[in-house]
Amino acid sequence: MMDLLxxxxxxxxxxxxxxxxxxxxxxxxxxxxxEIRAFRDAYPGRFFSLGMAEQNMMSxxxxxxxxxxxxxxxxxxxxxxxxxxxxxxxxxAYPNLRVRMFGFLPGITTPGGVSHQAIDDIAVLRxxxxxxxxxxxxxxxxxxxxxxxxxIDGPVYVRMIRKEIPRLFxxxxxxxxxxxxxxxxxxxxxxxxxxxxxxxAMRAAAALESRGLSVEHLHATTIKPxxxxxxxxxxxxxxxxxxxxxNHNVMGGLGTSVAELMAEHGIGxxxxxxxLFDTYAHGAxxxxxxxxxxxxxxxxxERLEELTEERFGISEEELTAVRVSDFNxxxxxxxx
Amino acid sequence: MDEQDRxxxxxxxxxxxxxxxxxxxxxxxxxxxxxxxxxxVLTILYYRYMQVDSQNPGKSDRDRLVVSKGHAGxxxxxxxxxxxxxxxxxxxxxxxxxTNLPSHCDKNRTPGIDMSTGSLGQGLSAAVGMALGLxxxxxxxxVFALIGDGESHEGQIxxxxxxxxxxxxxxxxxxxxxxxxxLDGCVDEVMSLxxxxxxxxxxxxxxxxxxxxxxxxxxxxxxxxxxxxxxxSMIVLDTIKGKGCSFAEGKVESHKMSFTSKEAEKAVSxxxxxxxx
Numbered sequence: 240m241m242d243l244l245x246x247x248x249x250x251x252x253x254x255x256x257x258x259x260x261x262x263x264x265x266x267x268x269x270x271x272x273x274e275i276r277a278f279r280d281a282y283p284g285r286f287f288s289l290g291m292a293e294q295n296m297m298s299x300x301x302x303x304x305x306x307x308x309x310x311x312x313x314x315x316x317x318x319x320x321x322x323x324x325x326x327x328x329x330x331x332a333y334p335n336l337r338v339r340m341f342g343f344l345p346g347i348t349t350p351g352g353v354s355h356q357a358i359d360d361i362a363v364l365r366x367x368x369x370x371x372x373x374x375x376x377x378x379x380x381x382x383x384x385x386x387x388x389x390x391i392d393g394p395v396y397v398r399m400i401r402k403e404i405p406r407l408f409x410x411x412x413x414x415x416x417x418x419x420x421x422x423x424x425x426x427x428x429x430x431x432x433x434x435x436x437x438x439x440a441m442r443a444a445a446a447l448e449s450r451g452l453s454v455e456h457l458h459a460t461t462i463k464p465x466x467x468x469x470x471x472x473x474x475x476x477x478x479x480x481x482x483x484x485x486n487h488n489v490m491g492g493l494g495t496s497v498a499e500l501m502a503e504h505g506i507g508x509x510x511x512x513x514x515l516f517d518t519y520a521h522g523a524x525x526x527x528x529x530x531x532x533x534x535x536x537x538x539x540x541e542r543l544e545e546l547t548e549e550r551f552g553i554s555e556e557e558l559t560a561v562r563v564s565d566f567n568x569x570x571x572x573x574x575x
Numbered sequence: 576m577d578e579q580d581r582x583x584x585x586x587x588x589x590x591x592x593x594x595x596x597x598x599x600x601x602x603x604x605x606x607x608x609x610x611x612x613x614x615x616v617l618t619i620l621y622y623r624y625m626q627v628d629s630q631n632p633g634k635s636d637r638d639r640l641v642v643s644k645g646h647a648g649x650x651x652x653x654x655x656x657x658x659x660x661x662x663x664x665x666x667x668x669x670x671x672x673x674t675n676l677p678s679h680c681d682k683n684r685t686p687g688i689d690m691s692t693g694s695l696g697q698g699l700s701a702a703v704g705m706a707l708g709l710x711x712x713x714x715x716x717x718v719f720a721l722i723g724d725g726e727s728h729e730g731q732i733x734x735x736x737x738x739x740x741x742x743x744x745x746x747x748x749x750x751x752x753x754x755x756x757x758l759d760g761c762v763d764e765v766m767s768l769x770x771x772x773x774x775x776x777x778x779x780x781x782x783x784x785x786x787x788x789x790x791x792x793x794x795x796x797x798x799x800x801x802x803x804x805x806x807x808s809m810i811v812l813d814t815i816k817g818k819g820c821s822f823a824e825g826k827v828e829s830h831k832m833s834f835t836s837k838e839a840e841k842a843v844s845x846x847x848x849x850x851x852x
Binding site: 305 | 641682683691692700701702709711712730735
């Protein structure tokens with residue numbers, strides 16, 4: 240069945256960093272909230288509490304990276320790219336230093352309201368030369384993003400998920416840089432998703448498939464660079480067109496990346512971008528916000544109905560039921 | 576400091592000042608004011624204290640310098656060229672097409688530059704990070720950092736101040752170039768710093784205030800700072816913006832001025848007392 244795991248990063252980081260003395264962890268007074276308590280306790284000599292002073296933290300990290308360390312900065316995403324953007328650009332990105340920024344609370348994953356919801360982080364950071372952007376959507380992504388990020392000789396921004404998260408992909412299939420995960424093969428539509436939206440789309444795709452729609456579902460873990468030939472081929476093949484679904488503003492995120500790639504390759508297919516439609520969100524539960532802003536499985540079904548001009552008769556109850564049952568078999572897991 | 580050392584350093588500072596005036600003049604002008612006020616401190620650091628190797632600029636056990644007031648790059652370039660980090664010809668290319676010497680310090684382009692700076696307030700934080708890195712590596716190298724008084728308006732300076740003393744980074748020695756002038760006018764009119772020395776004391780730094788153009792005072796202060804066992808050190812330097820460059824000295828407009836090589840030569844003549852020869 241689809242496992243739900245708790246505090247994956249908390250445990251994994253300790254294990255992963257054991258034999259990597261160059262990895263140092265910075266906290267901006269959010270140690271518990273960013274799952275680095277266990278790291279702090281295991282390696283107190285490599286853990287640095289820098290207080291609520293993010294501008295200083297970014298430039299510090301640049302200085303330490305200059306000395307050969309790999310600072311792993313942990314804080315909420317908004318306090319990275321909004322509050323300290325100039326520091327990210329001048330102390331990290333331009334000098335092209337090996338700093339890894341773990342931005343928590345992407346999009347509407349927090350009820351904390353606009354001040355805590357990073358809805359434009361990708362749009363802002365993808366414009367920075369030298370910057371790599373990775374996004375996690377399940378436990379395997381969260382685990383394997385460390386190796387992926389660590390292998391990059393320059394700055395990396397990671398959209399991190401936390402607390403209770405699903406395992407959608409087998410733990411022995413790590414994410415790969417600039418390579419999408421093909422979750423489902425199909426030819427009618429290509430659905431490209433990232434982050435927490437992937438699990439929604441998996442349920443929608445399973446239901447649609449049962450109604451005869453052939454869905455190709457791709458999960459993107461690298462948002463920048465974004466040039467995987469698999470995406471190009473898939474978009475070119477899709478009979479009705481392409482739909483993207485992301486936990487981010489539709490401007491400047493995954494959908495925009497797909498649009499650029501399609502245009503660059505002369506793929507004249509329709510593209511429907513789902514996400515926050517040029518709006519700030521607000522404080523409410525994740526489920527509520529996903530419905531309100533059309534980031535959920537049912538919204539995806541409805542948009543595919545518009546795109547294909549068909550009616551699939553899929554109810555919200557059916558999609559919710561899939562959440563529990565569809566991933567119950569080992570066979571399904573392997574197919575993922 | 577004995578007479579001979581003082582004379583040697585004074586002569587070196589004079590050379591650096593002249594080279595810097597000419598270098599900025601060759602590009603039609605630049606940040607002359609803040610480049611002149613730091614000549615003595617950079618001279619004593621590089622010619623008396625800092626362990627660096629021009630043939631191996633990235634040597635791990637070198638002493639580091641972060642010029643957080645990055646616009647004062649030209650003075651540093653004059654010294655690095657003199658020490659052989661790169662050809663003195665480069666000094667004539669400041670800010671021009673294809674140059675490796677932009678007016679703001681750039682570690683990607685210039686050998687001997689430890690950190691890219693220019694966006695004020697960031698260099699001190701980077702220096703603090705470097706000092707921590709050196710301590711973790713158990714290297715006895717020191718990190719020197721130079722900030723401006725106008726730069727001290729930036730909140731990040733005080734975030735860095737707090738963090739360096741929190742981590743007891745005694746291998747960090749910072750200087751404030753207190754030349755009392757910012758771009759718009761007197762620092763205290765733009766935004767008052769009040770008692771700058773007390774601020775650093777209250778942030779937990781070993782703090783001194785000296786005449787930034789006196790080698791004797793600089794030497795005593797740096798020696799004391801190096802002997803400080805468990806706190807970062809701040810040495811506030813009373814300086815004169817534009818010091819030694821006749822058309823810039825003490826002038827608000829000296830932050831960034833246009834001037835020609837001819838005007839530069841005139842200033843050099845006045846400085847060397849050979850005007851009209």
